[in-house]
Amino acid sequence: MSKIIVADNPLNELSVARDLLPQGLDAVFARHGSSEFNAALADAVCLVGFGDGTMDDAFYKSAPKLKLIQLLSAGYDRCDIEAARRAGVPICNNGGANSTAVAEHAILLMLAVSRRLVWQHANVSGGRWRGNNVDDVKLYEMKGKTLGIVGLGAIGKKTARLAQAFGMTVQYYDVVRLSEERADDLRVKFSLLDELLRTSDIVTLHVPLLAETRHMIGTPQLKLMKPSAYLINTCRGPVVDEAALIEALSNGTIAAAGLDVFDQEPPPPNNPLFALPNVTLTAHMAGPTYDTQFSRFRNAYDNCQRVMRGDKPLWVIPELAGLVA
Incomplete structure (x- = not known):
């Protein structure tokens, strides 16, 4: 044997x-x-x-x-x-x-951030019902929004299909391009990375961690994004410059983020992400x-x-x- x-x-x-x-x-x-x-x-x-x-x-x-x-x-x-x-x-x-699991988790984080799920749960469980400043809170739908997928492998493709079920328009960036026929079948449009960052309401990352992708999302890229945009990361933490992301979330460069992965795993207890109200975090559990x-x-x-x-x-x-x- x-x-x-x-x-x-x-x-x-x-x-x-x-x-x-x-x-x-x-x-x-x-x-x-x-x-x-x-x-x-x-x-x-x-x-x-x-x-x-x-x-x-x-x-x-x-x-x-x-x-x-x-x-x-x-x-x-x-x-x-x-x-x-x-x-x-x-x-x-x-x-x-694990492509279905990770794609579903990416959608989960998009919904959680759009509807401020953690904030809502904390209010209800803390006896505040709708919080103290409900007039200042804006909750958003995904329908009609533009999703930018960075990395259109198996996970990226499944994320695209799920997002379309919510009525989203999907564009993608990948070093390997689909044929026009395949892109039409999947109902996605190729965009340059900078173009995708500028025009997407939500950006979700699905690339492997390579020398070329390490910190591919840093301060210059975050500054291209809309102030109302969300960043979702379920691939690998170091694809994003975490310090730059913390700064962008703190100063309003982007609106929020949903993260399943971190630069250091598990993250240290003093990670500044833990103190930010506009972040939803999970413990690298998208796949298993x-x-x-x-x-x-x-x-x-x-x-x-x-x-x-x-x-x-x-x-x-x-x-x-x-x-x-």
């Missing part, structure tokens, strides 16, 4: 992982770095889990039979890509397994719904089986595509 390691993690529902495990796959379920995990590396053909900064050259030397790193996440910024390249081991992400447990492990096991029967794996990250060409 071919051996795989499934890295235990608090975000994994191992009962689902065990139930979905196909016959013929001998799986070791162990926490990354544990003695059981390290012992299993010598015979492991595939590793299923999340990116880990300890997966360096020494790690790959300890796993000479390894043919695949199969991530359960969409992001791979914690992986040592060059170490994987030197070892000749492709890294694959989760094949859009109970439903995604099935889709993530289903995709992971399918890719393991592909590799073991000599086929090319799916969803290889672009930086390592040459390993399976």
Whole structure:
């Protein structure tokens, strides 16, 4: 039987992982770095889990039979890509397994910010019913607003479809452009990034964290946005210059933000975002719904089986595509 390691993690529902495990796959379920995990590396053909900064050259030397790193996440910024390249081991992400969950969460944050959900909840639970200054509060609908999607991958496309169900107009920016026919089918319009920032009522970010995308939204970009605009981030915290965002939210450069990700995770208790009334925050929980447990492990096991029967794996990250060409 071919051996795989499934890295235990608090975000994994191992009962689902065990139930979905196909016959013929001998799986070791162990926490990354544990003695059981390290012992299993010598015979492991595939590793299923999340990116880990300890997966360096020494790690790959300890796993000479390894043919695949199969991530359960969409992001791979914690992986040592060059170490994987030197070892000749492709890294694959989760094949859009969490795309529905993240798209729904992006819409959730848009609604929460537009309707000031946290403020409303605090008022009612605090016995203030509609607050003390209800005349100063403006709540907004999403219908008729323009949504700007930065990054139109699997998550971005699903976000576009959900937004259109609310009656929003959708434009996008991506380094990979859709054909005109595909854009028409999806009912989205390509815009340059600066143009998108200037003309969108809500900007939502769905890009991987790369050298090119780190702090792609900073002070110059935030100043392009409407004073009434909202910024939504469910991809990776460092895509946004957090200090610049805090300043923009504090001085009225933009109206509000909905954030699932931060520069530092978990954020320190003195993070200035916590004191801002125009921010809605969640704890990097957009992706790991109970439903995604099935889709993530289903995709992971399918890719393991592909590799073991000599086929090319799916969803290889672009930086390592040459390993399976």
